[in-house]
Amino acid sequence: AQTVTQSQPEMSVQEAETVTLSCTYDTSESDYYLFWYKQPPSRQMILVIRQEAYKQQNATENRFSVNFQKAAKSFSLKISDSQLGDAAMYFCAWRAGANSKLTFGKGITLSVRP
Amino acid sequence: DAEITQSPRHKITETGRQVTLACHQTWNHNNMFWYRQDLGHGLRLIHYSYGVQDTNKGEVSDGYSVSRSNTEDLPLTLESAASSQTSVYFCASSGRGQGIREQFFGPGTRLTVL
Numbered sequence: 541a542q543t544v545t546q547s548q549p550e551m552s553v554q555e556a557e558t559v560t561l562s563c564t565y566d567t568s569e570s571d572y573y574l575f576w577y578k579q580p581p582s583r584q585m586i587l588v589i590r591q592e593a594y595k596q597q598n599a600t601e602n603r604f605s606v607n608f609q610k611a612a613k614s615f616s617l618k619i620s621d622s623q624l625g626d627a628a629m630y631f632c633a634w635r636a637g638a639n640s641k642l643t644f645g646k647g648i649t650l651s652v653r654p
Numbered sequence: 655d656a657e658i659t660q661s662p663r664h665k666i667t668e669t670g671r672q673v674t675l676a677c678h679q680t681w682n683h684n685n686m687f688w689y690r691q692d693l694g695h696g697l698r699l700i701h702y703s704y705g706v707q708d709t710n711k712g713e714v715s716d717g718y719s720v721s722r723s724n725t726e727d728l729p730l731t732l733e734s735a736a737s738s739q740t741s742v743y744f745c746a747s748s749g750r751g752q753g754i755r756e757q758f759f760g761p762g763t764r765l766t767v768l
Contacts, residue, residue, distance in 0.1 A: 544696075583762045584761055585744065585762075587757075631696055640702070640704070640757075641687070642697075642699070642746075642757060643699075644689075644696040646695060646696040
């Protein structure tokens, strides 16, 4: 069975600094997608960034970027110039290419210190 | 604008009662999903549907059922509510076909079973 592991339950970062959230996954599939979702206190699930496994180039969305290491099955999220609004729970998720179901990690709570 | 809504947003019920949580999407998506979120577990898949009259069990389906009579709605029923089903429930939908097929999430329903 596919698993997604987020081993750090909590992290803290100083405003304007950079933080990296780690995620590893286990799969035998060759075609899959990876996602990072943000969940602020409002509970709304917001897609932050996504990566197709067949793409070698790491995805970037403004201050958010990923370090996708396919051989190591690692998919970390880097947040640059952290802002107070980045404080939230972040979930890493995996999906097989031919499938639609998401498998989530347990999440990590990120706090931002002013 | 297309959206996905859930109702009620909060529900308190008693053990043994039948409860139905509504999910309605106007994206015209074929795929719909129900997840539950519990601290330390992330989001776990309960049931999902790939189209009208299609339903499938997810990772934690015991005690839950769904039915899909149209494209827009996938109600989740707790046949006999148990305290272990106290959780936050999320509905999500995605389109069919190749590619990234991002899942869009509803705002969530917080269910308390006393």
